[in-house]
Structures are given as structure tokens and as C-alpha cells.
Amino acid sequence: MSSRDLILGRVRAALTDVPADDLPYERAVQRGYRQEHGERTLADTVDLLAENLADYRAIVHRTDEAGLPELLARLLAEHGTRSVLVPRGLPPHWLAASAAEQIQDRAEDTPRELDRIASVVTGCAVAVAETGTLVLDGGPDQGRRRITLVPDHHICVVRVPEQVVSSVPQALGRIDPTRPLTWISGPSATSDIELDRVEGVHGPRRLEVILAG
Amino acid sequence: MSDEKAPPPTHADAPPPALAEAPTPAPMPGDAPAFVGMPSFPRAARDAVRDTTLRANLRHATHTIRDKRAVAVAELDDWAALREAGRQIKDHTLRHLDRYLEQLEASVTAAGGTVHWAIDAEEANRIVADLVKATGETEVVKVKSMATQEIGLNEALADEGIHAYETDLAELIVQLGKDRPSHILVPAIHRNRDEIRDIFAREMSAWGRPAPEDLTDAPAALAEAARLHLREKFLRAKVGVSGANFMVAETGTLVVLESEGNGRMCLTLPETLISVVGIEKIVPTWRDLEVFLQTLPRSSTAERMNPYTSMWTGITDEDGPRSFHLVLIDNGRTDTLADEVGRQALRCIRCSACLNICPVYERAGGHAYGSVYPGPIGAILSPQLRGTGSEIDASLPYASSLCGACYDVCPVAIDIPEVLVHLRERVVEGGPVTRGGTKTVIRPARGHAAERAAMRAARWASTHPGVLRAGQRLASRTRRLHPRTLPGPGKAWTATRDLPPMPPEPFRDWWQRTNGGKDGLR
Ligand code: SF4
Numbered sequence: 001m002s003s004r005d006l007i008l009g010r011v012r013a014a015l016t017d018v019p020a021d022d023l024p025y026e027r028a029v030q031r032g033y034r035q036e037h038g039e040r041t042l043a044d045t046v047d048l049l050a051e052n053l054a055d056y057r058a059i060v061h062r063t064d065e066a067g068l069p070e071l072l073a074r075l076l077a078e079h080g081t082r083s084v085l086v087p088r089g090l091p092p093h094w095l096a097a098s099a100a101e102q103i104q105d106r107a108e109d110t111p112r113e114l115d116r117i118a119s120v121v122t123g124c125a126v127a128v129a130e131t132g133t134l135v136l137d138g139g140p141d142q143g144r145r146r147i148t149l150v151p152d153h154h155i156c157v158v159r160v161p162e163q164v165v166s167s168v169p170q171a172l173g174r175i176d177p178t179r180p181l182t183w184i185s186g187p188s189a190t191s192d193i194e195l196d197r198v199e200g201v202h203g204p205r206r207l208e209v210i211l212a213g
Numbered sequence: 214m215s216d217e218k219a220p221p222p223t224h225a226d227a228p229p230p231a232l233a234e235a236p237t238p239a240p241m242p243g244d245a246p247a248f249v250g251m252p253s254f255p256r257a258a259r260d261a262v263r264d265t266t267l268r269a270n271l272r273h274a275t276h277t278i279r280d281k282r283a284v285a286v287a288e289l290d291d292w293a294a295l296r297e298a299g300r301q302i303k304d305h306t307l308r309h310l311d312r313y314l315e316q317l318e319a320s321v322t323a324a325g326g327t328v329h330w331a332i333d334a335e336e337a338n339r340i341v342a343d344l345v346k347a348t349g350e351t352e353v354v355k356v357k358s359m360a361t362q363e364i365g366l367n368e369a370l371a372d373e374g375i376h377a378y379e380t381d382l383a384e385l386i387v388q389l390g391k392d393r394p395s396h397i398l399v400p401a402i403h404r405n406r407d408e409i410r411d412i413f414a415r416e417m418s419a420w421g422r423p424a425p426e427d428l429t430d431a432p433a434a435l436a437e438a439a440r441l442h443l444r445e446k447f448l449r450a451k452v453g454v455s456g457a458n459f460m461v462a463e464t465g466t467l468v469v470l471e472s473e474g475n476g477r478m479c480l481t482l483p484e485t486l487i488s489v490v491g492i493e494k495i496v497p498t499w500r501d502l503e504v505f506l507q508t509l510p511r512s513s514t515a516e517r518m519n520p521y522t523s524m525w526t527g528i529t530d531e532d533g534p535r536s537f538h539l540v541l542i543d544n545g546r547t548d549t550l551a552d553e554v555g556r557q558a559l560r561c562i563r564c565s566a567c568l569n570i571c572p573v574y575e576r577a578g579g580h581a582y583g584s585v586y587p588g589p590i591g592a593i594l595s596p597q598l599r600g601t602g603s604e605i606d607a608s609l610p611y612a613s614s615l616c617g618a619c620y621d622v623c624p625v626a627i628d629i630p631e632v633l634v635h636l637r638e639r640v641v642e643g644g645p646v647t648r649g650g651t652k653t654v655i656r657p658a659r660g661h662a663a664e665r666a667a668m669r670a671a672r673w674a675s676t677h678p679g680v681l682r683a684g685q686r687l688a689s690r691t692r693r694l695h696p697r698t699l700p701g702p703g704k705a706w707t708a709t710r711d712l713p714p715m716p717p718e719p720f721r722d723w724w725q726r727t728n729g730g731k732d733g734l735r
Binding site for chain 1: 270273274288289290291294295297298301302304305308309310311314315318324330331332336380381382383386399401405406409432433435436439440443444447448449461464466472473474475477478480481482492497498499500501502503504506507514516517518519520521522523524525526529531532533541543547548550551553556647650
């Protein structure tokens with residue numbers, strides 16, 4: 001007998017006490033919890049996002065669509081970035097004012113090549129205000145998962161208010177589970193040494209978020 | 214890493230004669246090699262209590278995290294409803310686990326993954342070793358996973374000439390220090406910064422990029438040394454090995470929560486990804502994640518959300534690994550499932566809140582539990598996964614004052630005291646159990662080494678004033694929440710043996726009256 005059949009057989013033998021008419025999933029799980037915590041206007045939700053992002057040491061900027069190229073150019077210059085990684089579908093005008101060399105995200109690049117690039121600029125799929133979370137789903141303006149991982153500086157543009165939701169349940173409702181997903185809440189961190197929080201172990205040590213709109 | 218398998222050091226001044234009189238019985242199949250021959254709980258706990266560094270580190274850590282957790286949980290006014298939903302989702306899944314396993318297998322396969330099934334640790338290790346060998350590689354990068362520790366994967370791969378590099382900072386500290394993890398979430402919690410500096414300075418060069426010459430003990434400097442040491446491994450890695458926090462049956466999605474980014478490195482840079490996951494980690498639907506993504510980070514790292522969560526469904530063209538293997542492991546889980554009282558332990562989402570709140574864990578330390586699962590959850594999980602045949606596993610259900618604090622903080626409402634009492638009865642009175650898929654009846658432990666080990670654990674827990682005082686304080690705060698599960702320490706034991714029951718009077722009074730408990734126990 002295969003281990004598969006053996007395990008499934010043991011599971012069935014272990015569950016002989018479960019009646020055939022056991023409550024179906026829909027009735028067994030009561031969702032008495034909230035779909036969001038508190039009632040807020042859209043503007044307040046965006047403010048909460050900014051607050052929670054900052055609380056987990058992301059650096060938050062706000063601008064409108066017109067101010068985006070200038071702001072991005074300034075942030076890249078301030079970081080000393082000479083080359084910036086760019087996902088295929090990033091709106092070209094976002095980086096129009098920046099002097100940094102733009103390097104396209106390509107499948108054939110090795111991780112070692114990505115490691116030589118200082119910064120990456122992406123959009124996001126959705127942002128969660130209550131937890132200060134950015135969700136990336138590999139869409140055209142976000143690129144492969146690794147490009148927001150290997151460079152040490154990530155600038156993420158969130159279009160507000162349309163990409164902002166209040167809560168985790170609302171975020172899950174907007175995301176396609178079949179896409180490769182990365183949820184980011186602040187720069188990478190560890191508290192493994194005497195519980196002292198240290199920012200930046202393997203992921204980008206500097207996370208900047210631009211709330212644009 | 215062969216020294217991990219050496220028996221733990223013995224202390225010439227310590228063990229009373231009773232400890233030496235019977236060798237620990239042979240381990241059950243599925244024992245992680247690192248824990249073979251572990252001393253029973255009280256003996257290991259006594260060593261820990263003597264180690265003042267360990268005790269101070271543990272106390273600092275557990276108190277810090279538990280206070281932060283309380284704040285993070287209090288932010289959500291619907292916590293009780295989230296906890297209840299989490300319990301219901303997990304219970305329902307376990308009650309129909311066969312169906313959900315088949316559904317998961319189908320959806321992972323449809324998304325381009327390959328599903329393997331392993332009945333025990335040995336089979337799981339063999340599957341992983343064969344998969345790695347098929348790639349022609351001799352090293353893998355690993356993200357922290359309880360399941361792979363449970364099966365002793367690193368040691369098994371080493372035997373096949375494959376190096377497994379742990380990439381979680383704490384796991385790196387443990388691996389370089391030739392040590393064992395002591396906490397689910399912060400496995401190197403027993404090491405302070407000087408020790409970590411020394412380990413890095415001494416050991417990194419043997420594994421790859423050496424630590425910088427001028428390495429200090431500042432946490433930021435230590436983290437930087439780890440970043441540099443590991444980056445070179447990430448950039449060249451062709452095979453990644455992970456566990457998973459959740460697997461979604463309807464979509465085939467796997468979920469890993471982490472903080473450092475080493476998880477993302479292992480999950481996205483290699484060409485081949487092998488995930489080793491216990492069969493109980495399933496949730497039925499995508500929507501179910503809305504519960505656990507709220508309760509797990511707050512319960513474990515006390516954050517609104519952990520820095521990084523990765524979710525992947527099979528393979529994606531031109532993004533991440535080109536082949537994905539899911540190894541589903543049983544290794545005692547179906548035996549645990551067969552116990553109607555004990556099966557709730559399989560709801561565990563490994564948040565470690567129960568460790569941080571536990572007065573026994575705080576004093577005994579993680580190593581005393583003789584398994585990769587320490588603390589209250591370990592005390593109910595290990596004896597079920599492995600059976601209660603060995604001294605350590607027979608003594609674990611007694612490593613508790615039954616104060617109930619673990620139940621209160623558990624985000625899936627596992628009634629740990631209830632299971633502890635149930636397992637005590639199994640040890641003392643024997644009864645029906647399922648081992649290796651076969652129903653059997655175990656005899657009472659009476660007169661066996663296991664009984665004596667259990668007795669000593671009970672005595673240890675009841676003679677440590679700190680344990681009882683802390684336990685009582687917590688219990689009196691929470692008792693009304695679980696009246697059914699607090700029969701008092703040692704109840705199952707005292708029904709048949711001469712250990713006195715917990716006095717009804719306040720502990721401090723009893724302590725005074727009985728000369729520090731000594732008179733009360735003679
Ligand atoms: S038993 Fe509960 S509190 Fe303990 S680790 Fe598991 S889920 Fe967390």
C-alpha cells in the first residue's frame with residue numbers, strides 16, 4: 001500500500017467518532033468577528049495606513065500624481081542610487097525625472113546580478129491600513145518577487161485611496177490567490193538577539209512608501 | 214553536527230540514585246535524533262534552573278513578549294470571536310481531514326506542484342534527500358521549520374552528503390553553536406549577545422564567509438555578520454527547503470510567515486523548492502486565512518503583522534522556483550488524531566504564546582522538554598506524537614501546575630490542561646491508544662521507570678515555589694474561564710499514589726506552614 005493510502009486510511013480510522021451528518025463547513029465555522037475594526041472615512045483609512053507603516057519603520061511620503069516623478073527622483077538621489085530596478089509595467093513617467101540608470105526586471109538575470117542594484121521601485125496590489133501592510137501580487141508594475149527582496153532599498157508606490165483597504169479580511173477579498181504574493185509590513189527585522197529589534201537582515205533595509213493621490 | 218547526537222552531559226553532583234537506575238527506553242519511531250536519550254523532564258529542568266544565564270534570558274524574553282502580546286491582542290475588540298472561529302476552522306478541518314488532504318493534493322497538483330506522502334520521519338527524510346540528489350546539488354538553504362526539525366532532516370541530509378544551511382538568524386546561531394533550539398519562535402533565546410558573538414567569530418569560517426575581524430556584540434553588528442555570511446549562500450542556492458504555516462485546500466496555496474526575509478530568499482531564489490509540512494496544517498478555504506493572519510502575528514511576535522508573508526500556489530512562470538514539491542508528513546499525527554480528547558493539540562498554529570506565559574517553561578527552559586516542541590504545547594504534543602513509552606514522554610504531562618494560562622492565551626483555544634490531565638491518566642492507568650495506526654491498550658506505568666519519571670516531574674512542578682506561585686496567581690485570575698479543566702495539580706496521580714493534592718488554602722500559607730513544602734511532601 002502506498003504511504004498516501006496508508007495515511008488516508010489511518011485518518012479515516014481515527015475519525016470513526018465523526019458522524020456522517022457532521023456539520024458542513026458553512027455551518028461549522030461561525031464568523032462572528034469583524035470585517036473591519038472601527039468606522040473610518042476613506043481619508044482616515046489612508047491616515048491610519050500611514051501611521052501604521054511608520055510605526056513599523058517604513059518611511060512614508062505623500063504626494064499627488066503630478067508630484068510623483070520629482071519625489072521619486074529625490075528619494076533615489078538621496079539614497080545615492082545609480083541604478084534602479086524597474087518592473088516591466090511601471091508607468092514610464094514615474095521615473096522620468098530621475099537620473100538613475102533604469103534596469104528592467106528580466107527572467108534571465110541571476111540573483112547575483114540583482115544584488116549589484118541599489119534600489120527598486122514598484123507599485124502594489126493593495127495596502128492594508130489596520131496592519132500597515134503592502135501586498136504585492138507580481139502584477140506588471142510590481143515584477144517578480146525577488147526584485148523587491150535582493151536590492152537593499154525598496155520604494156513602493158500606493159495609489160490612494162483606491163488601493164487602500166481597512167482590514168485583512170477586505171484585503172484577502174481583493175487578491176487573486178493563484179498569483180505569487182508577498183505581504184510586506186515594514187522593513188525586514190529580527191529580534192533574535194536578546195529581543196533587541198534590528199531592522200534589515202536579508203530583505204531591503206530601507207522601505208519607503210509613497211502614498212500617491 | 215555529529216556531536217548533537219551525543220548524550221547530554223551528566224552532572225556528578227546531581228542525580229539522585231533513582232535517576233540512574235533504568236536506562237531510558239528505546240525511542241519511538243519518529244524521534245528526532247537530537248533528542249534520543251533525553252533525560253526525563255525533572256532532571257533536565259534541574260540543570261536549567263542551575264544555569265543562571267539561561268534563566269535570566271528566558272525570564273526577560275518571555276515577560277517581554279507576553280506583555281507585548283497582551284497589547285497587540287487588546288487592539289482587536291473581536292479577539293474572542295477570532296479565536297473561536299480559528300478553533301472551529303481547525304476542528305472542522307481535523308474532523309474531515311481525509312477529504313481536505315485529497316482536495317489539497319488535487320489543487321497543488323493542478324497548480325504544477327508535486328505532492329509526496331511520508332508516513333514517518335524516515336520516509337520524509339528519504340523523499341527529501343532523493344529530491345535533492347535528483348537536482349545534482351549537495352547543499353540546500355532552509356527556512357526555519359518545526360516539521361523539519363521534528364524529523365531530524367538536517368542530520369539525515371548530512372548522512373547523505375548534503376549540507377542544509379539554516380538561514381533564520383536564531384537557527385543559524387543554534388546550528389553554528391552545535392546546539393538545540395529552546396523556543397519555537399526565538400530558538401536561541403538561551404544565548405546572550407556575548408555568546409552569539411563568540412559563536413559567530415569561532416564558527417562562521419568553517420561554514421562559509423567568516424565573521425568580520427572586529428565583530429562586536431551589538432545586535433546590529435551580529436545581524437550584519439549574518440546577512441553577509443548568508444547572502445552568499447542565498448545567491449548561489451539551487452534548492453530551498455521550507456515548512457509552511459498554512460496550506461489552503463481549495464486553492465493549493467502555501468503560506469509562510471516570517472520576519473527577516475530569509476524565508477523569501479529560500480522560497481523565491483532557488484530553482485527547486487521542497488516544503489515539508491504536517492498533514493494538520495490545512496485550512497479549507499482562502500477566506501480562512503483572514504482569521505489566522507490576524508491571530509498568529511499578534512500571538513507570536515506581538516505585531517499587527519509580521520514583516521513578510523509569502524503565499525504561493527504551485528509554480529508560476531518566470532517567477533520563483535521551477536519545480537515545487539510538497540512533502541506531507543504523518544509521523545504520529547494520525548495516532549494523535551485518533552484520540553478524541555488529545556486531537557485538539559493538532560489545532561496548534563505554533564505561535565508560542567503558551568510558552569511565553571508558562572511559569573514552568575520560564576523556569577525549566579525549552580531543552581527540558583526533550584523535543585522540538587517545548588512548553589505547554591510540547592507537553593501535550595510530544596507524548597502523543599511519540600507515545601508515552603519513554604521516561605521523557607511519560608514525565609511531560611506532569612511538567613505543569615495546570616494553571617490554565619496557556620489555554621487563555623492560545624489563539625485556537627486548545628485546552629492544554631484538559632489534555633494534560635487526560636495524558637496523566639493514560640500514563641498512570643493505561644488505556645486504549647493508537648500507535649502506528651493500530652489500536653492497542655497500554656498498561657499502567659506502575660512500577661516502571663516511566664512512572665518514576667512522571668512522579669519526579671510532578672514533584673518538581675509542585676515543589677518549585679516560583680512555579681506554583683506564578684501558576685496560582687494566573688489560575689485565580691482565569692479559573693472561572695475553564696472550571697472543567699482544573700482538577701488541581703496531580704489529581705490523576707494522587708488518585709492512586711501518595712503525593713498530596715494541592716492544598717485548598719492559599720499557597721503562601723501552605724508554604725509557610727509546611728516548611729517550604731518539605732513537610733507536606735514527606
Ligand atoms: S498551543 Fe496554542 S498557544 Fe501554544 S503554540 Fe500552539 S497555538 Fe500557540
